[in-house]
Amino acid sequence: AMLSAHANAAQAPIPQLLRQDGRFALMVDGRPFTMLGVQAHNSSNYPSALDKVWAAAQDAHANTVEIPVAWEQLEPTEGKFDFSYIDTLVAQARQNKMRLVLLWFGTWKNTGPQYTPEWVKFDNQRFPRMVDKDGKTIYCLSPFGEQTLQADANAFVALMEHLKKTDSAQRTVIMVQVENEVGTYGTVRDFGARAQAAFEQPVPPAVLARKKAPVAGAASGSWAEVYGPYADEYFHAYAVASYIETLAKAGRAVYDLPMYVNNALRDPVEPMAPWKGNFASGGPTFDVIDIYKAAAPHIDIAAPDLYSPESKKLGATLALFQRQDNALFVPEMGNAATYARYIYQILGRGAIGVAPFGIDYADYSNYPLGSRLKDKAMAEPFGKVYAAFRPMAGLWAQWSLAGRTYGIAEGDDRQPQTLTAAGWKVTATFREWQFGNASKDDLPPGTESPNGGAALAQIGDNEFVVVGQNVRLSFEGAGPNAGKPSMYARVEEGRFDAAGKWIMERNWNGDQTDWGINLTGNPTVLKIRLGTY
Ligand code: N0T
Structure with a gap:
């Protein structure tokens, strides 16, 4: 009893997302925190890769590292968990005075199942893939796979239990991303039998209450009746969001960290139109944030990954994702130098944080999406900005919560x-x-x-x-x-x-x-x- 009383007294308050007057602050150690983040590369989630992550994060003057945790590494054999990477990661983050955002690469990573364990990857019977309109099995795991959901949630809860056990005193891990850039490329929704049966059911009241139909339809009824040409996309968004909700709810029941989803964007400026293969259907694109809010109340934020450097598009995306019910958070952004200026605009608008992707000295560059460079010169443009913000990051979060901040980035037109x-x-x-x-x-x-x-x-x-x-x-x-x-x-x-x-x-x-x-x-x-x- 003495021991546990002691442990409790030493606990820092758990991180949480605070909302006040339609603005937000990420509370860390009980105080508003501006996340000056960087994201590691996709395969840096192993102890031997971490040195190059910390080195780049230090050069970037970051205070937080976002890094994957793969289902395949946590549960290589069903039911047997290996937390050794997590323990090394958290210990080294503390030595480096960095906070962590963990990225749960489970059922969906950029929509695909490549981070699932081998016992999941090839077992279509237990872990069904989606079926397209023509009845063909596609690459993407179905959100209607009951055993997939159970198995993913089970692993995710094991991760959260482990964090609770090992990080409740220090709160090195401040937030968790559930899956990565979900949705489906090439097919608007699942046409498998279970999905089809659900598609024919009435739209749930929570969705009806939040999501208006872009074109006139029935006030209630089936997805097709209510949402017409948008029904397939909206239904898929609801299915994926509901799946994610099951993970988030179960994970937060054991350890209540803020959780978010990230999005490979749809074009923010082209006229609204039904899905035609132009983005990952079912992901938390701006047009379905309301559906995610209805289906996934345990997800705090739908967050944009910024990989279109055009100033008009980027600004439009920020405006679409910053809402009274959705904190602005940029979990990924290209690491090419041209993106560094957007940090001023993003933090000036009141975002809780931002993270260029691939600030990591692994021998990898995702050019042309991001920088060609892989060394100090890649981190430097971001490091200069973060170094200026860093000493006042806590104050900045307070001012931002109070609605006193403004931000500007030079436009492509170079105009005043x-x-x-x-x-x-x-x-x-x-x-x-x-x-x-x-x-x-x-x-x-x-x-x-x-x-x-x-x-x-x-x-x-x-x-x-x-x-x-x-x-x-x-x-x-x-x-x-x-x-x-x-x-x-x-x-x-x-x-x-x-x-x-x-x-x-x-x-x-x-x-x-x-x-x-x-x-x-x-x-x-x-x-x-x-x-x-
Ligand atoms: C991102 C990253 C990583 C204008 C790409 C971006 C990361 C994932 N995907 O390096 O894979 O894990 O979240 C997708 C960009 C879409 C193309 C936009 C073109």
């Missing part, structure tokens, strides 16, 4: 952008020298391709914390200050210390502010106070 905070309008321009205006044929180095960005937190009526790179910011009065002349009271360069106290290093004035607030390729933190006269 504005944002309006309380009493102040801020204009961001790009490709400017620090002194004077640039001309088209005399542009500053490092601005050949878009890489500017800025994130601002309004910490007082006339006061901002600013972090950014390759951008010029100009402030003018707005709202109650509109039309009033203004000037800087202070433009302090510095940093926040561990206690959250601002340490000023110098005050910018004269040439350093006459042409606006000009941030170079070296991300800088400023505390700016303005006044009107």
